[in-house]
Amino acid sequence: MEDKRNIPIIEWEHLDKKKFYVFGVCMTMMIRVSVYPFTLIRTRLQVQKGKSLYNGTFDAFVKILRAEGAAGLYRGFLVNTFTLISGQCYVTTYELTRKYVSKYNNSNVVKSLVAGGSASLVAQSITVPIDVISQHLMMQREGESMGRFKVRYQDCKRNVVFGQTKDILVQIFNADGLRGFYRGYVASLLTYIPNSAVWWPFYHFYAEQLSGLTPKDCPHLLLQAISGPLAAATASTLTNPMDVIRARVQVEGKSSIILTFKQLMAEEGPWGLTKGLSARIISATPSTIVIVVGYETLKKLSLRPELVDSRHW
Incomplete structure (x- = not known):
């Protein structure tokens, strides 16, 4: 069906699920490879005290590249790829929740808000242990x-690749037990549920507004490609303070969100809550364009054959 501004929306029941999941994994992997360095930079900026190591996103990129090489920008990448599982759970939960909510309320904003928050809750339950390790x-x-x-096993190439992960796993377990792998879980929920719940409504809002300002023959995919980054920048700005606290709780082993917030404010003031925001937006912009274009294209490619000719793009 199409909404009132003629932006085509493909619902879950219209898709060939096998195609959708196969294409989805391939697309997500390509996105992760391209944006992972900025995820690493964002995390380091958020954790460092003041500007003790890096003066900003570009400075961090140059210093890491010079000191650690290209491999330094991909530390923890192999572990992080396991979040592909949570990504598929996120999409499935989002689409199924939209379908369920539509029985009670057909507003695109309401469906996106509820579905985005629910999808993030499910995904974070899977993602947090992977995030803690990576x-x-x-x-x-x-x-x-x-x-x-601090990793200790760096004696040979095999240990550089696999030994560091094992070493970190052992140290987390010895220090905190199984609970250590879910450190910062609440902080993650308070970061990513609002981020997801805000992103989807803003995405549809910007797409609708742009549709009303552009000629009728303007490709819908172009409008969606512009709307995605705008929504990502909005959501990132609104949720970055909690993201900074989340990173510190997980990396520094803090046990209290409130105490972490108070310490951050005492040490760095309100500006501390903006740390890593530019890196977050920089990584979100290209990745969101790819995600939006890829996701919408993915749904079109996964459309059931009997429905292909009925769609107008």
Whole structure:
């Protein structure tokens, strides 16, 4: 069906699920490879005290590249790829929740808000342990660490690839037990549920507004490609303070969101809540364009054959 501004919306029941999941994994993997360095930079900027190591996103990129090489920008990447599972759970939950909510309220904003928040809740329950491990790996620098744990196994190439992850796993378990892998879970929920719940309504809002301002023959996909980054920048700005606190709770081993917030304010003031925002927006802009274009294209490619000719793009 189409909404009132003629932006085509493909619902879950219109899709060939096998195609959707296969194409989705491939698309997500390509996105992660392209934006992961900025995810690492954002995390390091959020955790560092003041500007003790890096003066900003570009400065961090140059310094990491010079000191650690290209591999330094991909620390923890292999572990982070396991979040592909949560990504598929996110999409499935989002689409199924939209379908369920539509029985009671057909407003696109309401459906997007509820579905986005629900999808993030499910995804974060899977993602947090992976994030905790990958973020500790991101903190490893040449011969030192910015976090609580420092890897020790660097004797051979095999240990560089696999030993560091095992070492971090053991240290987290020895220090905090199984609960250590869910450190910052509440902070993650308070970051990503609002982020997701805000992103989808703003995405549809910007798409509708742009549709009303552009000629009728303007491709819908172009409007969606512009709307995605606008929504991402809006959501990132609104939720960045909680994202900074989340990163510190998980990397520094804090146990209280409130105490972490108070410490951050005492040490760095309100500006501390904006740390990593530029890196977050920089990584979100290209990735969101790819995600939006890829997601909408993915749904079109996954459309059931009997419905293809009925759609107008």
